[in-house]
Amino acid sequence: MRSLLIIGADHLGVIPNKLADMGIEDVVHIDGRKVQMVKKGIPENIHFILILTDFVNHNLSTVIKQKAKSQSIPIFYAKRSWCSIYQALKHVI
Numbered sequence: 001m002r003s004l005l006i007i008g009a010d011h012l013g014v015i016p017n018k019l020a021d022m023g024i025e026d027v028v029h030i031d032g033r034k035v036q037m038v039k040k041g042i043p044e045n046i047h048f049i050l051i052l053t054d055f056v057n058h059n060l061s062t063v064i065k066q067k068a069k070s071q072s073i074p075i076f077y078a079k080r081s082w083c084s085i086y087q088a089l090k091h092v093i
Contacts, residue, residue, distance in 0.1 A: 001025045002093070003045055007064055008032050008052030009080050018082055022093045024048075032060045042067050048092065049075040050085065 003026035004019060006012065016027045028043055038060050042049070049068050051061050068075045078088040 008056030
């Protein structure tokens with residue numbers, strides 16, 4: 001079972017359904033709007049992290065990048081469009 005943490009965007013729409021079609025069963029979403037989100041850690045059992053670059057707080061992105069590196073979790077960047085997300089993740093899934 002593969003799990004993905006998505007950082008950014010208020011709503012994901014059909015993105016979790018399309019990710020399920022690619023084999024990602026568990027999608028955790030953090031919208032990143034609130035300043036307190038910077039203090040949150042990465043949930044357990046996360047295999048990949050996807051940062052939606054057009055809808056994310058820059059400080060949150062930097063903190064998540066550092067935490068992912070310390071936990072050896074691969075991190076990917078994409079815009080919120082499905083095409084961009086698919087291009088970012090197609091090589092690892």
